[in-house]
Amino acid sequence: MTSSPLQPDLQSNAPSAVKTRKGEEHCCRVADEGGDAQSLDDLVQEASSALTVENCLPDDPRDDQLQFESLLFELTAKFVNLPIHEIDDQIGEGLRRLGEFLDIDRSSFAEFSEDKRDMVVLHCYTAPGIAPFPRVIVDGKLPWYAGKIRHGEIVRFSRLPDQLPEEAIAEREYCLQNGVKSNLAIPLRAAGTLNWVITFATMHKHREWPDALVQRLWLIGEIFANAVVRKRAELKAQQLHDHLTRMTRVNLLGELAAAIAHEVNQPLCAIVTNAQAGQRLLSAEHANVNEVRETLHDIAADSRRANDVIVRIRSMLQNQTPEHAPLHLGDAIREAVSLIYGPSLQKGVSVALHLSPQLPMILGDRIQLQQVILNLALNALDAMSQPESETRHLSIHAECASDDSVIIVVSDTGPGIDCKLQDEVFETFFTTKPTGLGVGLAISRSIVESHGGSIWVESELGRGAAFYVKLPVAKKAPA
Ligand SMILES: Nc1ncnc2c1ncn2[C@@H]1O[C@H](COP(=O)(O)OP(=O)(O)O)[C@@H](O)[C@H]1O
Numbered sequence: 236m237t238s239s240p241l242q243p244d245l246q247s248n249a250p251s252a253v254k255t256r257k258g259e260e261h262c263c264r265v266a267d268e269g270g271d272a273q274s275l276d277d278l279v280q281e282a283s284s285a286l287t288v289e290n291c292l293p294d295d296p297r298d299d300q301l302q303f304e305s306l307l308f309e310l311t312a313k314f315v316n317l318p319i320h321e322i323d324d325q326i327g328e329g330l331r332r333l334g335e336f337l338d339i340d341r342s343s344f345a346e347f348s349e350d351k352r353d354m355v356v357l358h359c360y361t362a363p364g365i366a367p368f369p370r371v372i373v374d375g376k377l378p379w380y381a382g383k384i385r386h387g388e389i390v391r392f393s394r395l396p397d398q399l400p401e402e403a404i405a406e407r408e409y410c411l412q413n414g415v416k417s418n419l420a421i422p423l424r425a426a427g428t429l430n431w432v433i434t435f436a437t438m439h440k441h442r443e444w445p446d447a448l449v450q451r452l453w454l455i456g457e458i459f460a461n462a463v464v465r466k467r468a469e470l471k472a473q474q475l476h477d478h479l480t481r482m483t484r485v486n487l488l489g490e491l492a493a494a495i496a497h498e499v500n501q502p503l504c505a506i507v508t509n510a511q512a513g514q515r516l517l518s519a520e521h522a523n524v525n526e527v528r529e530t531l532h533d534i535a536a537d538s539r540r541a542n543d544v545i546v547r548i549r550s551m552l553q554n555q556t557p558e559h560a561p562l563h564l565g566d567a568i569r570e571a572v573s574l575i576y577g578p579s580l581q582k583g584v585s586v587a588l589h590l591s592p593q594l595p596m597i598l599g600d601r602i603q604l605q606q607v608i609l610n611l612a613l614n615a616l617d618a619m620s621q622p623e624s625e626t627r628h629l630s631i632h633a634e635c636a637s638d639d640s641v642i643i644v645v646s647d648t649g650p651g652i653d654c655k656l657q658d659e660v661f662e663t664f665f666t667t668k669p670t671g672l673g674v675g676l677a678i679s680r681s682i683v684e685s686h687g688g689s690i691w692v693e694s695e696l697g698r699g700a701a702f703y704v705k706l707p708v709a710k711k712a713p714a
């Protein structure tokens with residue numbers, strides 16, 4: 236019988252020789268492979284070229300082999316540009332499809348714990364009736380097995396427990412107890428670290444693990460591991476970005492501290508005045524009940540006003556993860572603009588708010604979008620506080636741009652922005668202010684883009700600046 240990559244051609248026991256992707260003889264030590272971490276795209280490309288039918292099936296182009304190659308192509312291609320929230324599902328699905336195709340009883344994709352002693356199972360596939368792996372494979376339980384993998388050795392056995400070396404006492408016991416008849420474990424490297432392992436085991440029969448199969452499963456395993464690394468890096472970057480966004484918001488509110496104090500102080504003063512008036516009314520000989528009722532009504536309304544300001548500020552300072560929910564853009568803009576009436580009065584700037592009554596609902600994070608409006612409005616106030624600004628007018632305008640988008644325009648009568656700088660102002664750390672951070676517009680752009688929108692400026696030197704924010708309208712749920 237001709238041996239084929241999917242048919243047994245090795246009576247192997249670890250360590251044994253595995254052909255590397257580059258074709259040279261290679262001992263099973265993945266850890267010694269060294270070299271730079273490969274990008275996912277490189278791996279996918281490499282996998283695609285290694286998985287050509289020519290490479291795999293020189294002698295025996297059987298149907299199931301062709302199907303296996305096309306399954307590998309399919310799994311590999313799935314991971315190119317796969318959104319990070321789908322990565323876990325696709326690894327689980329990949330293990331299942333490989334397991335079913337290769338008639339494997341249990342497979343897993345695991346990662347070493349931080350101290351490198353234990354292996355944490357991230358995904359596990361089991362055939363019907365087979366118990367899954369425990370979530371953590373502790374070093375103490377299978378020390379010989381864990382040690383081999385930790386040192387980057389591929390562990391493969393076609394006949395268990397017979398092929399186990401004498402020192403693998405716990406492993407022999409485990410195989411007998413769990414009926415494991417064959418096993419393959421491939422340590423995996425991603426981002427330069429040997430930190431993952433993909434395993435396959437059979438319980439209902441003995442199974443060979445030929446080099447060509449190991450090589451293919453190894454590539455798929457490294458594609459899984461690289462995807463996990465990419466997911467974590469993107470989540471970390473997202474966290475840092477959220478943190479920076481919040482810090483700039485705190486900074487923005489710091490700039491508004493005086494205005495906020497004024498906003499809260501006003502209703503508090505009115506409450507005190509009304510309370511005193513109420514006392515006077517009650518001490519009169521014939522107290523007018525209606526007047527007392529009105530005074531109490533005013534006191535309640537002012538308390539609500541003060542409370543509203545506090546609630547708004549507190550929510551802007553909260554460390555919440557951004558959440559896109561349906562929102563009334565007009566209400567959100569009105570709330571944000573209410574915070575700048577105080578500072579604009581101080582700077583002699585008149586403010587006009589034009590909100591189209593037909594503004595549709597949009598899907599977005601209220602606090603983040605208010606941050607964008609506040610930043611644009613405060614930049615405009617800053618621009619107009621220079622002594623040479625004679626006319627000082629700020630306009631905030633929002634209307635439907637088309638059926639599926641709304642547009643907000645924040646325009647001022649300040650000095651404007653040189654056309655050569657109109658892209659640069661959105662770059663991180665671009666500022667012309669002595670105490671500016673230069674991150675407001677960069678963050679605003681990333682917020683708007685994360686909402687599927689765009690932001691740009693139109694301006695002529697000496698004729699003010701107009702910042703445009705275009706946002707998509709929330710799609711109506713199908714009836
Ligand atoms: N309305 C405006 N008019 C003129 N220049 C502006 C305006 N808005 C922003 N800019 C310019 O863009 C720069 C970057 O703004 P921003 O990213 O908010 O950072 P910062 O306000 O800390 O400087 C400002 O320093 C200013 O030079």
Ligand SMILES: [Mg+2]
Nearest residue numbers: 610614675676
């Ligand atoms: Mg700014």
